[in-house]
Each structure stands twice: as structure tokens, then as C-alpha cells.
Amino acid sequence: MNIIVLMKRVPQTAEAEVRVDSSGKRIDREHLTFDTNEFDTYALEEAVLLKEKHGGTITAFSVGPPDSQDTLRVALAKGADEAVRIKAEDFGDLDGYKTAQLLHAAVKDIPYDIIFAGTMASDDSYYQVGVVLARLLGIPHATLVSRIEADGDKADLFKEVEGGLQEHIQITLPALIAVQTGINVPRYASLIAIRKAAKKEIRTLGREEISPEGLRANTQVEELFIPPVTKRAEILEGDVEEVSAKMAAILKEKGLL
Amino acid sequence: MGDILALVEHRRGEIRDATFEVMTCGRKLADQTGSRLTAVLLGSDTDAMVTSLKRHAHRILVVDDPAFKDFNNEFYRAALADIVAREQPLMTLVGHTAYGIEVASALGAELDVPFTTDCISVEMADDRPVAVRQVYDGKLNERVSFREAPSYLVSLRAGATAAEEGDADGEVVALETPPLPDPAHLKFLDYIEAVTGDVDITKADIVVSVGRGIKEEKNIPLVEEFAGAIGGVLACSRPVADAEWLPKDRLVGSSGKTIKPKLYIAIGISGSFQHLTGMKNSDTIIAINKDPEAPIFNEADYGIVDDLFKVLPALKNSIAEMKQ
Ligand SMILES: Cc1cc2nc3c(=O)[nH]c(=O)nc-3n(C[C@H](O)[C@H](O)[C@H](O)COP(=O)(O)OP(=O)(O)OC[C@H]3O[C@@H](n4cnc5c(N)ncnc54)[C@H](O)[C@@H]3O)c2cc1C
Ligand SMILES: Nc1ncnc2c1ncn2[C@@H]1O[C@H](COP(=O)(O)O)[C@@H](O)[C@H]1O
Numbered sequence: 001m002n003i004i005v006l007m008k009r010v011p012q013t014a015e016a017e018v019r020v021d022s023s024g025k026r027i028d029r030e031h032l033t034f035d036t037n038e039f040d041t042y043a044l045e046e047a048v049l050l051k052e053k054h055g056g057t058i059t060a061f062s063v064g065p066p067d068s069q070d071t072l073r074v075a076l077a078k079g080a081d082e083a084v085r086i087k088a089e090d091f092g093d094l095d096g097y098k099t100a101q102l103l104h105a106a107v108k109d110i111p112y113d114i115i116f117a118g119t120m121a122s123d124d125s126y127y128q129v130g131v132v133l134a135r136l137l138g139i140p141h142a143t144l145v146s147r148i149e150a151d152g153d154k155a156d157l158f159k160e161v162e163g164g165l166q167e168h169i170q171i172t173l174p175a176l177i178a179v180q181t182g183i184n185v186p187r188y189a190s191l192i193a194i195r196k197a198a199k200k201e202i203r204t205l206g207r208e209e210i211s212p213e214g215l216r217a218n219t220q221v222e223e224l225f226i227p228p229v230t231k232r233a234e235i236l237e238g239d240v241e242e243v244s245a246k247m248a249a250i251l252k253e254k255g256l257l
Numbered sequence: 258m259g260d261i262l263a264l265v266e267h268r269r270g271e272i273r274d275a276t277f278e279v280m281t282c283g284r285k286l287a288d289q290t291g292s293r294l295t296a297v298l299l300g301s302d303t304d305a306m307v308t309s310l311k312r313h314a315h316r317i318l319v320v321d322d323p324a325f326k327d328f329n330n331e332f333y334r335a336a337l338a339d340i341v342a343r344e345q346p347l348m349t350l351v352g353h354t355a356y357g358i359e360v361a362s363a364l365g366a367e368l369d370v371p372f373t374t375d376c377i378s379v380e381m382a383d384d385r386p387v388a389v390r391q392v393y394d395g396k397l398n399e400r401v402s403f404r405e406a407p408s409y410l411v412s413l414r415a416g417a418t419a420a421e422e423g424d425a426d427g428e429v430v431a432l433e434t435p436p437l438p439d440p441a442h443l444k445f446l447d448y449i450e451a452v453t454g455d456v457d458i459t460k461a462d463i464v465v466s467v468g469r470g471i472k473e474e475k476n477i478p479l480v481e482e483f484a485g486a487i488g489g490v491l492a493c494s495r496p497v498a499d500a501e502w503l504p505k506d507r508l509v510g511s512s513g514k515t516i517k518p519k520l521y522i523a524i525g526i527s528g529s530f531q532h533l534t535g536m537k538n539s540d541t542i543i544a545i546n547k548d549p550e551a552p553i554f555n556e557a558d559y560g561i562v563d564d565l566f567k568v569l570p571a572l573k574n575s576i577a578e579m580k581q
Contacts, residue, residue, distance in 0.1 A: 011393070014469075014527050015548050018396040027393065096374070097366070119358070125392055127353070128362035128374050135366040140331055140442040143358050156446075160512050161268070161355035164451030164505065167328070170444045180512075182499030218371040219388075219401040227391065227398045227552075233544060233560035240571045243561050247543065248575035250559060254541060256463065256520045257487070257580050 001056035001150075003047045004107055005080065006117040006130060007040040009064050009071040013122070020224045027224065036071045039118025043179050045186040047116050048079035050150060056113075057081045061106060063099050064088050069202045076197035077189035087206040095217040096126035103129070104136040105212040106205055114150065115176040119143045134176035142171055143178040259408065261287045262346040264337065265298040265310065266356050268328065269448075272306055275352030277420035279413055280313040282379065283350050284423060287315070289381055290347060296427065299336055301326035313423035318344075322434040327445040330359035331438045338367045339435035346408055348379075348386060353412040361412035371403040372410035377417040386411065395529055395552045415511070416534050454506040456490050463489030464518045466509055466536070469496040470525015470546065470565055477502050479569055480524060486573045492516070494526045510535035525565050528553025545569075 011018075011032040019028040047058045060075040062068040063086040072083035086102050088094060094102075107115070115137075117130030127143070134141035146166065147158035150173070159167045160180050171177075189197070236243040251257050263283040266273040276296075283294040296314035300306055303321045310317050318340060324332050337360065341349055351361040353375040365372030376388040377398070386409050388401050403409055458464055465484035471477065484491045491507060498508040509516060510532040521539035526532060528544070528551055536542070537556050544557035545565050554560045561568055 013393040013396055017550055018393050020397065027397070096362070097372070100366070122394055123392060125390070126362075126374050127358045131359060131362040132366045135334075135363045141359065141363070142330070142443070144355055158449065159355070162273075162511055163515075164508070164513055166449040166451075168446040168449055169329075170446055172442050181495065185500075216404065218365070219373045219403050221399050222387075222402050223400040224392075224397050225400070227395070227555075229555045231555060233542075233554045233557035235549075235554070235560045235562055240563060240567045241575075243563070244568065244571040244575040247559065247561065247572055248579040251487075251520070251576065252579045254520075256541065257576060 001050060001054045001114065002112045003050060003056060003058045004110075004112045004115040005040070005044050005047045005058060005060045005075065006103060006115065006133070007044065007060050007062045007071050007075060008037045008121045008123075009034050009062065009068045010037045010121055010123040024223055025221045034067065034070075036074060037118055037121045037123075039120060039179065039181060041186040042181055042183050043116040043118050044075055044078060044080065045184045046148060046177075046179055047114075048187070049184060050114070050148075051079060054150070059084065059110070061086065061103060063094065063102050072202050073194075073197050073200075074189055076200050077193040078187060082203070083200070084203045084205060086210070087204055090206040091215070093217060093220065095219050096124065096128040097132055098215060098217040100129045100132035100136060101212045101215050102210065103133050105210040107133075108137060113173045114155070115174070117176060117178045119178045119180055130176050130178040137176070139174050139176055140171050141176040141178065142169060144180045145177050146180045146183050148177065148183070258290050258292050259345045259347040260293045260295045260316070261290070262341065262344060262349045263294060263296050263314065264349070264351045264357075264360065265296050265300075265306070266352055266354060267300055267306060270302070270305070272309060273352070273354065274420065275354050275357070275415040277313065278415065278418040279350045279352050280423065281421045282413055282418050284313070284425070286348060286379070286381060292347060294425070295344065295346070297337065297340055299325040299333060307429055311427045311429075312425055314427040315425050317427040317429045318432055319429060320432045320434055324434065324437060324440075328356050329443055329445050330356070330363065331443045333360050334363045334367060335438050336435045337364050340432065341368060341408070349408070349410040351410070351412045353414045357412050361410060365410045368408075368410075370408045370410050371406050373401055373403070374412045375414050376411050377414050379411045379413065391530065394527065396550065414530065416530075452505050454504050456507070458490055458492045458507055458509070459514055459516050461490040461516075462519045463487055464492050464509075464516060464520070464536075464539070465489040465522045465524065466492040466494065466526060467497055467503075467524050468494035468526030471497065471502075474500065474502045476566075479566070483569050483573050487522075487576055489520070489522070494529075494532050523553050523557065524569070526553055527551045528556060
């Protein structure tokens with residue numbers, strides 16, 4: 001089985017202070033740490049599990065700046081055979097559609113049975129790059145996939161919909177499968193594997209190698225801003241003992257104890 | 258100017274709530290641009306659904322075909338591409354839901370109309386849409402403009418717009434089934450019901466909910482004890498359920514349960530939109546999080562900004578004292 005995995009390196013913003021830079025349109029990347037988009041670690045793991053079962057090769061693709069190769073190296077250490085970085089720096093501002101167009105240009109002529117993606121990337125939260133790529137390639141797709149049984153040219157997929165309900169569908173390969181978190185337990189890369197991966201070549205594709213026809217973004221960010229707050233919690237002040245006592249008193253007063 | 262088109266979403270014969278939100282936004286856009294809201298219903302046995310749509314849209318295009326009984330993104334995309342191409346709407350609106358995620362961008366790409374996804378609002382400004390989206394784990398919003406085109410497409414975050422009653426009396430137009438792709442590409446087979454366990458978190462008065470901030474499975478007993486002390490049941494956010502530190506039926510949020518307890522205590526939970534959907538109607542919400550910027554504090558009534566590993570033991574003691 002030939003498998004492609006789409007992986008993005010994203011800033012880790014869940015616990016960090018996120019600031020807008022002087023352009024007003026981008027975040028200040030300086031003091032943030034970066035790592036592989038959480039969904040994509042699940043996508044890669046699913047690819048490795050399928051390869052272990054059916055054999056084949058895995059190629060990881062990332063559209064991003066040079067440091068995206070860190071994400072690709074980890075992919076190589078965990079079981080990808082090849083890795084390709086599409087040089088974001090060559091193509092100007094990207095939105096989800098333009099990113100998918102670049103990926104399309106990079107993968108359209110290589111053989112694959114499954115393309116794995118995440119359902120969403122935590123930075124831009126488009127939920128669209130995989131879906132658009134599937135459409136540009138003319139292959140079927142599914143998102144929010146939480147279980148896969150692939151065999152021959154078909155795959156049974158279990159998709160999460162609202163409220164914990166799942167839908168069981170069958171899809172014909174080649175297809176694009178965008179996974180949901182929790183579909184598997186992503187492995188850690190061993191130290192030996194990481195050392196080996198450090199020596200592997202990461203191919204790059206820039207303007208010289210790919211020039212998608214009609215390459216363009218659908219949208220442009222005009223402004224980034226802190227969400228207006230309609231409500232703000234009363235933050236209890238003091239040391240841990242003080243806030244705990246205050247909290248307990250509030251609960252008592254409300255008849256919740 | 259073209260109409261505003263809204264896709265109707267249904268499951269098991271029932272129109273989904275997100276559709277009424279999308280239609281509310283659609284009516285506003287129609288008013289603003291002096292056009293009509295046209296709802297598009299792809300379904301099977303659609304009579305009852307059509308009736309419940311009438312008040313909400315000025316026109317209802319209906320394709321009644323067994324192919325649309327359950328959701329199939331291939332069929333939806335192909336049929337909608339055909340309908341949108343003929344209708345030439347100014348704007349097509351889709352809910353950003355499990356179904357909408359699969360349909361909206363596929364349709365946008367197929368028709369090559371400018372589109373974007375998961376918007377919390379969309380308005381027209383000088384003939385062009387302006388949308389607001391939430392990015393970076395909900396820490397920032399972005400305002401986006403679109404490249405100029407005769408037709409646009411947007412998916413709207415479910416739960417971001419309050420659904421309002423309509424006063425339209427929609428004209429119903431039945432359409433022939435457009436040509437559909439090979440059904441072998443993608444087949445709906447069946448539904449698999451949500452798992453249920455021994456504890457029903459929707460019935461509890463006090464819910465103690467734990468998120469990724471708990472760091473490791475071995476720390477779960479800490480919140481378990483705390484829940485015991487306050488007389489609550491234990492629930493969680495998605496990362497905790499994904500890692501199987503707690504069973505799936507304890508998950509609160511859009512892919513889990515929606516609950517309205519008297520007291521909800523969120524511990525080490527950032528407050529993603531999907532989580533908030535499941536608990537924001539609780540009577541009293543307390544958040545314990547070390548990040549003062551965590552979005553959960555914009556939904557909570559009371560907040561403690563500190564390390565949960567320090568707060569929980571102290572709070573447990575204070576509660577025990579208070580109970581005496
Ligand atoms: C289609 C879809 C459906 C989803 N459905 C759901 C759903 O139903 N329910 C759900 O919860 N999520 C759902 N999610 C996931 C959701 O988007 C978030 O990823 C998730 O809610 C984050 O969980 P969290 O807040 O526990 O983790 P994080 O966002 O990582 O936040 C962890 C928090 O813990 C805090 N913290 C860390 N250490 C400490 C400490 N020592 N003391 C105090 N605080 C600390 C941090 O400051 C941070 O705010 C869904 C996602 C998708 C795409
Ligand atoms: N720059 C990128 N490079 C490689 N894959 C990407 C990139 N952006 C998005 N993807 C893939 O598309 C999925 C959805 O991302 P998004 O549409 O941006 O929310 C991610 O989980 C990745 O699998």
C-alpha cells in the first residue's frame with residue numbers, strides 16, 4: 001500500500017500567550033514553540049499501522065517554512081520512508097485552498113492508495129486542506145474518521161458525528177481520509193530512529209519544481225484581534241489557601257455544598 | 258443580485274439545529290442585500306421537513322430521492338454543484354458540522370468559488386463578504402476578505418449564531434435529481450450508537466471535569482478524590498477521553514454530551530468551542546487553569562488562575578471544612 005501523509009508544523013498556542021505582530025495580520029512567532037499539528041500525529045500513526053499490516057511505503061508532505069523539516073524528521077523516525085517539504089517561502093501568503101493546490105501539484109503524479117490528513121490544523125482551523133485536495137484529485141474523502149478497516153481497494157470507515165454517534169461508511173480507494181484525534185495511540189520515536197532519520201534527505205519542492213496552474217488564495221486575513229469578551233469570570237485573588245477558602249464560601253452560599 | 262442559498266442538514270429524518278442557525282444568518286444577509294433566502298433540501302420522504310422549513314426561507318428547493326436518505330458527501334457535493342451552478346447565488350451557506358466539513362470545501366473547490374470555513378459571522382461590505390473566524394486555539398479572531406467573484410461560499414460554526422424564528426412562507430420548488438457520481442465511491446452503511454456506561458453525567462447536579470492539564474493518567478485519582486469530596490461525578494474534555502484515561506461516555510462537548518448541571522468545575526480545560534458547546538448552560542461554572550488567557554474564563558462565573566496540582570488539595574480541604 002502506498003500512503004501519503006499530510007503534516008503541518010504549528011505553533012503551540014493552547015497554553016501560551018498569543019500576540020499579534022506589528023502588521024496586525026500575523027502572530028508574533030518569536031516566543032512560541034512549534035510542534036506537529038496534533039491531528040497529524042494521529043494521521044501518521046494510522047499510516048504506520050497500515051504499513052505494518054499490509055506493507056508499502058509512506059511519504060510525508062508538509063507545506064511550510066524550513067523548520068517544517070523538524071516535523072518531517074519525526075515522521076521519518078516513526079516510520080515514514082520519504083519526506084517532502086513544499087517551500088512555503090516561495091509562494092506568498094497561503095490559505096487552505098492555496099495550500100491544497102500546492103499539495104495537489106506535488107502528489108498528483110505519484111501513486112497512492114490512501115492520503116491521510118488531520119481533520120483540522122490548530123493554527124488556522126480551516127478543516128479544509130484534505131477535503132480540497134481530494135476534490136482537486138477527484139477522489140472520495142471522509143473526515144472525522146475514528147476507525148479504519150482497509151482491505152484491497154476498499155476501506156470501511158467509522159466517522160464521528162455529533163453527540164458521540166458514529167456513521168459506518170465504505171469508501172473506494174484511492175481516497176483521502178482525514179482522521180479524528182483518539183483514533184489510535186501515536187507512538188514515540190526511539191532515539192536510534194531519531195538519529196537515523198537525522199541523516200535522511202528531505203526533498204524540497206519550490207517554484208522551480210512545481211507551478212500549479214491558477215494558484216491563488218480564496219481569502220486574505222485583514223486583521224487578527226483578541227476575541228471581544230461578553231462575559232468574564234470573577235477571578236479570585238490571593239494565595240492558594242485564600243482562593244480555596246473564598247471558593248468554598250461561595251459554593252456554600254449558593255447552596256452547592 | 259443572486260439569492261442567499263442555505264443547505265438544509267438532516268439526520269434520521271430530523272432537520273439539524275445548525276440549519277436553523279444557518280437560515281437565520283441567511284435571512285439577515287438576504288435582507289441586507291435585498292435578495293431572498295433559498296433553502297436547499299436534499300432528502301428522502303421530505304414532506305414533514307419541508308413543512309418545518311416553510312417559515313424560515315423564502316423559497317425551498319427540494320430534491321426528494323432515496324439517495325439522500327442518509328448523508329453521503331459525494332452525492333451532496335455533486336447535487337449541490339449542479340444546483341448552485343444553475344442558481345448563481347450571491348452566497349451559499351453551509352453549517353460547519355460533521356456533514357458541513359465534508360461538503361463545504363469540496364463544493365467550493367468543485368465550483369471554484371471563493372470560500373472559507375468555520376466562520377463565526379459573515380456580512381456583506383460593499384458587495385463583498387467579510388467573515389470572522391476563530392484561530393489559534395480560540396485565542397484570536399481573524400477578519401478575512403475574499404477574492405472578488407460573482408458567488409461566494411461560507412460554512413458557519415454550529416452554535417455561533419442564535420437561531421431565530423422566521424416569518425417567511427417559503428415557496429416550495431421540487432427539482433429533479435441531478436446526475437450523481439458512481440455510488441461505489443462512497444456508501445453509507447449504518448449508524449453506530451454512542452456508548453453508554455454506568456454513570457450518566459447528564460443527570461448529575463455537580464460535575465467535576467478534567468482536561469489535558471492533568472498531564473498523566475496517574476493524576477486522575479486526584480480529581481476523582483476531589484469529585485468525591487464535593488459530591489460530584491467525573492467528566493472530561495476530549496484529550497482525556499482520547500487517551501482513554503476516562504471512558505468516552507464522560508466526554509463533554511459537541512462530540513460527547515451536552516449537560517446543564519447546577520455546578521460545573523473545569524479543571525485544566527482551555528475552553529475550546531467544542532467543549533463549551535457541551536457545558537455553557539450550566540448554572541454555575543468554575544474554572545481552574547494556570548493560563549489567565551484561557552478562553553474558559555470567558556464562559557466561567559468564577560476563576561482560579563493557578564496550578565491545579567496546588568489548588569485541588571487546598572480546595573478539597575476548604576470544602577471539607579465548610580461542610581462541617
Ligand atoms: C470535530 C471536533 C469535535 C470535538 N469535540 C470535542 C468535545 O466534544 N469535547 C471536547 O472537550 N473537545 C472536543 N474537541 C477538541 C477541542 O477542539 C479541544 O482540542 C479540546 O477541548 C481541548 O481539551 P483541553 O482543554 O483539555 O486541552 P488543551 O486545550 O490542551 O488545554 C489544556 C489546559 O490546561 C491548562 N493547564 C495545563 N497545566 C495546568 C496546570 N498544572 N494547572 C492548571 N491548568 C493547567 C492549560 O493552561 C490549558 O488551558 C473536538 C474537536 C473537533 C475537531
Ligand atoms: N501546510 C500544510 N502542510 C501539510 N499538510 C497540511 C498543511 N495544512 C493543512 N494540512 C493538512 O490538512 C489538515 C487540515 O488542515 P486545515 O484545513 O488547515 O485545518 C491538517 O491536519 C493536515 O493534515
